[in-house]
Amino acid sequence: MPSEVGELPSWFNMVENVLEKFEVPDDLKAKLLMPKLTPHAKSLIVRLSLDEQDTYETLRDFLLKQYQLGSREYCARFMHAGKSLVKLGFLTRHVLKISFSITPSPAKFPVLMSCLIFASMTNCQVVFQCTC
Numbered sequence: 001m002p003s004e005v006g007e008l009p010s011w012f013n014m015v016e017n018v019l020e021k022f023e024v025p026d027d028l029k030a031k032l033l034m035p036k037l038t039p040h041a042k043s044l045i046v047r048l049s050l051d052e053q054d055t056y057e058t059l060r061d062f063l064l065k066q067y068q069l070g071s072r073e074y075c076a077r078f079m080h081a082g083k084s085l086v087k088l089g090f091l092t093r094h095v096l097k098i099s100f101s102i103t104p105s106p107a108k109f110p111v112l113m114s115c116l117i118f119a120s121m122t123n124c125q126v127v128f129q130c131t132c
Contacts, residue, residue, distance in 0.1 A: 001038050005067050012060050019056075029056035037063075 002011050015036075019029055030053060037045070044066045045053055052058045 030059050
């Protein structure tokens with residue numbers, strides 16, 4: 001598990017790709033994930049019931065919610081990123097975050113993406129308020 005909070009969505013995406021490639025049964029996914037969690041993440045999942053800890057999707061969604069990976073955090077990180085490749089990385093993570101979001105907001109997604117792409121392509125410090 002990455003130590004950088006912003007890398008969690010892409011890490012979970014990678015884990016899911018590996019689990020799918022090796023056709024891991026659903027009942028083993030969460031059990032295989034547990035040893036890879038950071039000590040902080042392990043202390044967070046204690047709040048879940050044992051049945052919830054056995055479901056990979058519930059475990060993943062809970063951890064993403066606990067680390068509060070919201071649009072505002074991605075927006076702030078994006079605006080402070082220096083190089084265009086770094087901004088592209090933040091843009092990719094934001095797309096992954098939307099795909100993992102518990103309550104996605106499809107109506108606001110195109111507006112935010114347009115702003116992020118514009119700021120990345122023009123290399124300017126566009127200041128806007130995230131309302132996602």
